[in-house]
Amino acid sequence: MVGVIAAFMALGGNLVDAVPQAAEFAEVRDELGDAPLECGPPGPLGQPNLVEVVHSFDQGPWLSQAADAFMKQCPNVQLRLTAGDDFEVANAILRGELRPTLWAPAEELSLRYLEIRWREQSHELLFRIDERRPLVRSPLVALLHEAQFRTLRAIREADREGLGFWADALCPTIPRAPALDSVLQEDMLPGTWLDWFVQRNPPPPPPDPRLAAKKRRSAAGAPPTPAAPLLPTPDELRSWGRVKLGFPAPTSSAGGLSTLLLMARQHLLGDAAGDITPALEREAELLQRWLRRCNAGRDEWFASALLLTDHVFDLGPKSYDGVITYESLVFPILARLQSDELGEVRVYYPSTTLVADHPAVLMWPDDEARAHELDAARRWLQYLGREEVQRSAISYGLRPGQLDRPLGAFDLEKNPFLDMRRFGIQLEPTFKEPPRPDGAVLLRLLELWRDATGRS
Secondary structure: OHHHHHHHHHOOOOOOOOOOOOOHHHHHHHHHOOOOHHHOOOOHHHOOEEEEEEEOHHHHHHHHHHHHHHHHHOOOEEEEEEEOOHHHHHHHHHOOOOOOOEEEOOOHHHHHHHHHHHHOOOOOOOOOHHHOEEOEEEEEEEEEEHHHHHHHHHHHHOOOOOOOHHHHHHOOOOOOOOOOOOOOHHHOOOOEHHHHHHHHOOOOOOOOHHHHHHHHHHOOOOOOOOOOOOOOOHHHHHHHOEOOEEOOOOOOOHHHHHHHHHHHHHHHHOOOOOOOHHHHHHHHHHHHHHHHHHHOOOOOOOOOHHHHHHHHHHHOOOOOOEEEEEHHHHHHHHHHHOOOOOOOEEEEOOOEOOEEOOEEEEOOOOOHHHHHHHHHHHHHHHHHOOHHHHHHHHHHOOEEOOOOOOHHHOOOOOOHHHHOHHHOOOOOOOOEOOOOOOHHHHHHHHHHHHHHHOOO
């Protein structure tokens, strides 16, 4: 009897078979079995595949909405989204603090920067840049106060020397080979609005009185000429002081690095196409001197285009005339202006610019231990390429990267490109986009800029 009682207690005091506690993923496994075929298989032990996605800030709202819809359709994939500036993410990967499954920066230059920096410390394949997949597009533009916009446009239209926007507007009146001996560092800044305007629009010679009288007689019966848009008076231009068109620090921002590249290209090559490398090797010292003359006197550099765009119009025209930023980042500013809290602003589209195409790459693509996560990430990218998902990006101020259709042709409840046209937003701007150099050229440009400005 004692033995029977002991055996009964050893079995848990119950006459039925002991049932182990159900695993947390057991119920999930049944749900995962209902996922469509295009979602792929579940992960090991039937758990969802966790895909770590790091992306640029401007993609955040669009990707979050798309991720929610994708995970409802594919419960066997769990997306974890993290937003970060391109350089911040790249440097965290280099330090070993981030190991995402997928990275979608704003600009391809960020991939080229990370690729060459990674090769300096590891032989492991980080990503395949040739397999990058563009998601959405956003050109680099200028956002200016209205009076400065009108003046800039008049100056650029009168540019007979063909300097190009990036060299002319960001270092106005600064000669290509400036002398630095007599210039104090605090004066190493762009020229003034008045000098720039007069340089592009020199006063005409005094008219011949006889021709002027003849012209008045012949024009007596002519219809009046429409008035040209009002431009500031010389006194107003003088009151603006130096041209204050801000751009983010090239050493910490993809937008800043893009701006530096465009400035350097136009300084070295004008608007000519081709490889910048030979000209950079020949004239690095001259370029550095020019950058020093027009950038070394600035005390404050914003670390990202997002921060600069968000704060510049709070500071007002006394601090900044405008800012170089991505088109996608101007829409929140323009939405605030709908309430007329601030003065009017306008978007200026340079004819030559870089268009950020937000390229996504699989990270550590040959890591067999991550095969399930990488496969799930590929399916997520395929989902982002669907027409309805690409179309939804327009509502967030992003141009579809994989749809070749005019923005005005989309039937959307909210299309900020149409709603904000009064601020100068263009539906189908035409750009001349120069080639992007390899990582070695980017590192060289950053080195020259650091030495020129004393910034880290």
